Amino acid sequence: MTRPIGYYVHHQGAGHLHRACAVAAALDRPCALLGTFTGLDTAGAPGPVIDLPDDRLADGFDGRDGEVERPTSFHYAPLAHSGLRARMARIAAWAAEADPALLVVDVSCEVALFARLLSLPTLVMRLAGTRTDLPHLEAFRSADRLIAPFPEILESAATPDWVRAKTHYAGLLGPALAAPSGDDGSVVVVFGRGGAGGALGDLAAAARVVPERDWHVLGPVAGEAAVPPNLHLHGWVPDVEPWIARAALVVGGAGDGVVAAVAAQGKRFVCLPEERGYGEQVEKARGLARLGAAVVHEGWPSAASWKGLVAAGLALDPDRIGGLAEPEALTRTAAFIAERAAWWEQHGDAAPV
Numbered sequence: 325m326t327r328p329i330g331y332y333v334h335h336q337g338a339g340h341l342h343r344a345c346a347v348a349a350a351l352d353r354p355c356a357l358l359g360t361f362t363g364l365d366t367a368g369a370p371g372p373v374i375d376l377p378d379d380r381l382a383d384g385f386d387g388r389d390g391e392v393e394r395p396t397s398f399h400y401a402p403l404a405h406s407g408l409r410a411r412m413a414r415i416a417a418w419a420a421e422a423d424p425a426l427l428v429v430d431v432s433c434e435v436a437l438f439a440r441l442l443s444l445p446t447l448v449m450r451l452a453g454t455r456t457d458l459p460h461l462e463a464f465r466s467a468d469r470l471i472a473p474f475p476e477i478l479e480s481a482a483t484p485d486w487v488r489a490k491t492h493y494a495g496l497l498g499p500a501l502a503a504p505s506g507d508d509g510s511v512v513v514v515f516g517r518g519g520a521g522g523a524l525g526d527l528a529a530a531a532r533v534v535p536e537r538d539w540h541v542l543g544p545v546a547g548e549a550a551v552p553p554n555l556h557l558h559g560w561v562p563d564v565e566p567w568i569a570r571a572a573l574v575v576g577g578a579g580d581g582v583v584a585a586v587a588a589q590g591k592r593f594v595c596l597p598e599e600r601g602y603g604e605q606v607e608k609a610r611g612l613a614r615l616g617a618a619v620v621h622e623g624w625p626s627a628a629s630w631k632g633l634v635a636a637g638l639a640l641d642p643d644r645i646g647g648l649a650e651p652e653a654l655t656r657t658a659a660f661i662a663e664r665a666a667w668w669e670q671h672g673d674a675a676p677v
Contacts, residue, residue, distance in 0.1 A: 327353070327422075327669055328424050332435050335380065348370045350654050350655055351662055352662050358415065387432075401434065436463040447470070447471055448467040449472075450487070464490065470487065470492065471491070471657065479493075498653075499588045509537055510573075513576065514576035524545050524549045527557075529627035542560075543560065545559075568591055569589050587648045595612055597622055
């Protein structure tokens with residue numbers, strides 16, 4: 325009988341859940357999703373959903389516990405936390421009940437190391453940025469293989485050779501490549517769930533500097549300001565792809581979802597990387613700039629700089645970023661996961677010598 329696969333989704337929000345569902349749906353065997361999914365829609369999950377007890381200390385959780393005497397192989401190991409105990413116990417119980425071939429960990433150094441103690445092979449999702457701290461390296465060392473959800477050409481120069489050698493470069497695991505389409509001349513600004521969102525005053529100032537174009541803003545916006553007639557606030561939308569398809573220029577962070585969607589549509593891109601741990605977005609944005617695939621500005625630009633940024637963005641060759649999209653990225657990655665699962669089915673549980 326074919327053994328199932330598990331896919332652990334850490335506290336990363338809808339984008340990581342969407343990626344997990346897409347990968348699970350492309351697999352040729354059952355796949356269970358494990359994570360804390362409160363407030364997220366799991367109706368589209370293609371297999372069982374194991375909703376884990378929450379292990380966070382408070383809102384604004386950043387994956388670290390601040391403990392002075394925490395073991396150096398961990399980022400997060402608070403003491404006397406009943407949610408963490410219950411979470412790990414549920415993962416162990418699932419592993420014992422389901423007898424999975426392997427676990428995809430997206431992302432948690434602690435769960436990767438815990439799975440190793442459970443004698444459960446892992447494929448660890450390795451995000452962009454400089455992740456050469458001890459907990460990340462130990463998680464990478466414990467894994468059977470690593471999966472990078474970006475093309476190898478965007479790899480950080482700081483990544484050790486042995487980590488690169490263990491890595492399957494999945495490419496941008498986003499929407500399928502879109503057919504070439506025109507645009508309506510608009511600027512589309514995308515704010516994802518992982519960041520702070522936009523400030524209405526800043527957006528209004530940018531739209532006034534470029535009054536000849538409509539500005540459509542997707543995602544959360546806070547604050548008060550007079551709204552110019554060319555600025556349109558849409559809040560959360562169920563699907564950003566149609567908006568991106570109509571845009572002449574996209575403005576957004578360097579999160580995996582935004583970059584993948586822009587590449588799939590082959591759209592000119594002004595990238596404003598947001599602050600993330602380990603320089604994740606900054607590293608990726610700088611890679612896009614090196615390739616001529618985006619105009620990059622670190623931090624929200626001043627009002628006066630927007631006219632030049634829009635002009636530079638519109639002067640980009642869209643084939644540069646479009647060339648990063650790979651039609652078979654998702655299928656190729658699912659096949660890689662299935663291949664490793666089959667290998668462990670054949671070679672696992674070897675009799676002791």
